[in-house]
Amino acid sequence: MSKTLFDKVWDSHVIHRIKNGPDVLFIDRHMVHEVTSPVAFLGLKNRNISVLFPEKTFATADHNTPTKNQHLPVKDPLSANQLKALEENSKLHGISYWGLGHEKNGIVHVVGPEYGITQPGATIVCGDSHTSTHGAFGAIAFGIGTSEVEMVLSAQCIMQPKAKRMRITIDGKLSKGVTPKDVALFIISKLTTSGATGYFVEYAGNVFTEMSMEGRMTVCNLSIEMGARGGMIAPDQKTFEYIKDREFTPKGDDWSKAMKYWSTLKSDEDALFDKELVFDGNKIQPMITYGTNPGMGMSISNGIPSAESQDGGIKTYLKSLEYMNYNEGESMLGKKIDFVFLGSCTNGRIEDFRAFTEIVKGKKKAANVTAWLVPGSHKVEKAIREEGLLKILEEAGFELREPGCSACLAMNDDKIPAGKYAVSTSNRNFEGRQGPGSRTLLASPLVAAAAALTGTVTDPRTLY
Amino acid sequence: MAYDKFKILESTAVPLPIENIDTDQIIPARFLKATERVGFGDNLFRDWRYNSNNNPKKDFVLNNPNYVGKILVGGKNFGSGSSREHAAWAIYDYGFRCVVSSFFADIFRNNCLNIGVLPVQVSPRFLEDIFNTIYKNPKTKLNVDLNKQIIKILENGNSESFEINEYKKGNMLNGYDDIDYLMNMKDSIKEFAKKTPL
Numbered sequence: 104m105s106k107t108l109f110d111k112v113w114d115s116h117v118i119h120r121i122k123n124g125p126d127v128l129f130i131d132r133h134m135v136h137e138v139t140s141p142v143a144f145l146g147l148k149n150r151n152i153s154v155l156f157p158e159k160t161f162a163t164a165d166h167n168t169p170t171k172n173q174h175l176p177v178k179d180p181l182s183a184n185q186l187k188a189l190e191e192n193s194k195l196h197g198i199s200y201w202g203l204g205h206e207k208n209g210i211v212h213v214v215g216p217e218y219g220i221t222q223p224g225a226t227i228v229c230g231d232s233h234t235s236t237h238g239a240f241g242a243i244a245f246g247i248g249t250s251e252v253e254m255v256l257s258a259q260c261i262m263q264p265k266a267k268r269m270r271i272t273i274d275g276k277l278s279k280g281v282t283p284k285d286v287a288l289f290i291i292s293k294l295t296t297s298g299a300t301g302y303f304v305e306y307a308g309n310v311f312t313e314m315s316m317e318g319r320m321t322v323c324n325l326s327i328e329m330g331a332r333g334g335m336i337a338p339d340q341k342t343f344e345y346i347k348d349r350e351f352t353p354k355g356d357d358w359s360k361a362m363k364y365w366s367t368l369k370s371d372e373d374a375l376f377d378k379e380l381v382f383d384g385n386k387i388q389p390m391i392t393y394g395t396n397p398g399m400g401m402s403i404s405n406g407i408p409s410a411e412s413q414d415g416g417i418k419t420y421l422k423s424l425e426y427m428n429y430n431e432g433e434s435m436l437g438k439k440i441d442f443v444f445l446g447s448c449t450n451g452r453i454e455d456f457r458a459f460t461e462i463v464k465g466k467k468k469a470a471n472v473t474a475w476l477v478p479g480s481h482k483v484e485k486a487i488r489e490e491g492l493l494k495i496l497e498e499a500g501f502e503l504r505e506p507g508c509s510a511c512l513a514m515n516d517d518k519i520p521a522g523k524y525a526v527s528t529s530n531r532n533f534e535g536r537q538g539p540g541s542r543t544l545l546a547s548p549l550v551a552a553a554a555a556l557t558g559t560v561t562d563p564r565t566l567y
Numbered sequence: 568m569a570y571d572k573f574k575i576l577e578s579t580a581v582p583l584p585i586e587n588i589d590t591d592q593i594i595p596a597r598f599l600k601a602t603e604r605v606g607f608g609d610n611l612f613r614d615w616r617y618n619s620n621n622n623p624k625k626d627f628v629l630n631n632p633n634y635v636g637k638i639l640v641g642g643k644n645f646g647s648g649s650s651r652e653h654a655a656w657a658i659y660d661y662g663f664r665c666v667v668s669s670f671f672a673d674i675f676r677n678n679c680l681n682i683g684v685l686p687v688q689v690s691p692r693f694l695e696d697i698f699n700t701i702y703k704n705p706k707t708k709l710n711v712d713l714n715k716q717i718i719k720i721l722e723n724g725n726s727e728s729f730e731i732n733e734y735k736k737g738n739m740l741n742g743y744d745d746i747d748y749l750m751n752m753k754d755s756i757k758e759f760a761k762k763t764p765l
């Protein structure tokens with residue numbers, strides 16, 4: 104029988120199928136961080152069980168780490184306590200731990216691919232919803248809750264019903280200034296934040312095949328924002344080149360064997376999807392969000408849609424605009440910006456810093472804008488220096504911080520103050536996500552760079 | 568973690584007719600720093616419940632003594648966003664045992680089922696009916712019968728059936744969790760691991 108890519112990977116990992124219940128799914132790779140793991144480790148302790156396959160779990164500290172002075176002790180006692188718990192739990196159970204200051208430290212979804220933990224055809228989970236990022240390599244990757252983290256630690260399995268299959272196909276040529284982030288925000292604006300709930304999405308079409316691996320990660324990362332369990336893209340030559348010779352990828356004969364398996368990882372020609380959507384890549388413009396969920400996005404030069412044009416509840420929509428202090432019909436261009444955040448597992452990779460630098464090169468940061476440039480990992484940070492981007496950024500008035508999740512969820516000191524506006528390359532513009540009362544506009548690194556230069560929402564295409 | 572068995576729940580309910588309530592609202596990230604599962608109920612809907620001086624906001628429903636109970640009724644697409652199980656813990660810890668909505672986000676639904684909070688998905692019309700009845704009479708009680716899979720508005724007698732998979736239903740009725748199940752199949756898991764290519 105014909106199978107989709109998702110079917111192939113999922114079905115080959117099912118150990119047991121419970122009638123009228125979930126599948127018992129074997130997990131190849133498990134990533135943990137300090138925030139969603141301590142209670143799971145505590146559960147193991149209470150049940151008096153150990154980690155079944157410690158070599159399949161990898162730990163990194165990222166969610167509440169500071170992005171300045173990482174060599175000093177962490178000031179916030181609660182954060183320090185969580186970091187210490189992760190370190191101790193990792194040591195106790197023999198899990199590799201990339202803590203603060205470790206050369207491999209960084210955001211869990213950035214370091215996974217960097218070191219080859221992420222591989223095609225694998226099942227990958229982490230107690231963080233943006234685990235969907237790893238789907239860019241043709242893996243089934245999704246976020247889980249802490250109870251499930253405990254399951255994976257103790258039994259290397261989770262129990263979930265199989266999701267339905269959706270394929271989103273986009274062909275065409277992306278115009279100048281349109282990045283993978285814009286493609287993703289465009290899709291979410293069409294589907295809304297619940298449009299793919301219950302589905303696992305496969306992205307197809309030349310827009311995705313022509314994307315870099317970094318771009319594919321950005322797209323898959325945002326799958327969760329339309330409610331999907333995860334998103335994936337069939338692995339191709341680009342995928343194999345990216346992962347070859349990374350620390351945890353197979354070498355020699357094992358590589359050849361793996362390649363044989365990996366090359367089968369695509370949807371069969373006549374495979375059936377439960378839902379198929381097609382969009383025209385030529386029509387996508389640079390995007391920006393104007394509301395309090397990632398589905399409230401639009402082309403940067405459009406006006407804010409009216410409440411009546413939405414199929415959701417009008418009251419909720421207006422409440423959202425009220426929070427942002429915006430009105431229906433207004434243009435976003437020219438709106439005042441206080442903060443710019445370049446970073447997160449959505450857009451904290453080297454390609455994103457290259458894009459940002461391209462715009463600000465030879466120009467100056469607006470005096471009234473505070474800019475936080477946070478690399479996704481030490482590896483990214485190193486590349487920024489080595490490629491000479493840091494010098495250009497500094498000449499334009501920017502400084503680089505140390506890696507971590509930072510203002511993406513504002514668990515550390517990087518909080519946008521109440522009422523202030525931030526153009527952020529991260530993934531969520533929920534009320535208070537970037538600090539209590541903060542107002543977030545999600546956009547690409549190019550739009551973020553343009554805002555940092557002008558202090559307003561600006562179409563980056565006018566700057567280069 | 569063990570939780571109370573769920574059989575029949577009859578209670579008044581708290582209405583929250585807002586759509587797309589995300590887990591950052593249910594519990595903001597800055598309250599995720601604990602290493603134990605205690606006290607999350609205090610910060611449930613923190614930024615909707617309290618102003619920046621930590622004074623209760625009068626117009627938020629959890630601060631309105633008219634609306635109490637063990638059932639939370641939310642608008643469409645409840646629990647979207649972050650996978651934090653802390654959101655479900657906060658709901659449980661506050662005293663809710665059941666959340667009713669016309670649509671749930673995937674991970675949130677899963678998390679609830681794993682910790683003993685029953686997510687009950689009803690039709691948009693039935694959800695309206697619940698909201699309207701509660702607003703007319705805050706003392707309105709809902710009856711949620713897990714075994715029969717029926718939710719009933721006692722005030723007007725209207726009811727609707729809801730879905731839950733047999734396995735999860737068994738777990739909730741008995742207070743079991745998935746780890747109990749997985750521990751019993753450890754040998755086949757180890758066998759399977761030997762055969763996986765990765």
Ligand code: SF4
Nearest residue numbers: 233447448508511512
């Ligand atoms: S950067 Fe944001 S979305 Fe990504 S792992 Fe960190 S907190 Fe989660």
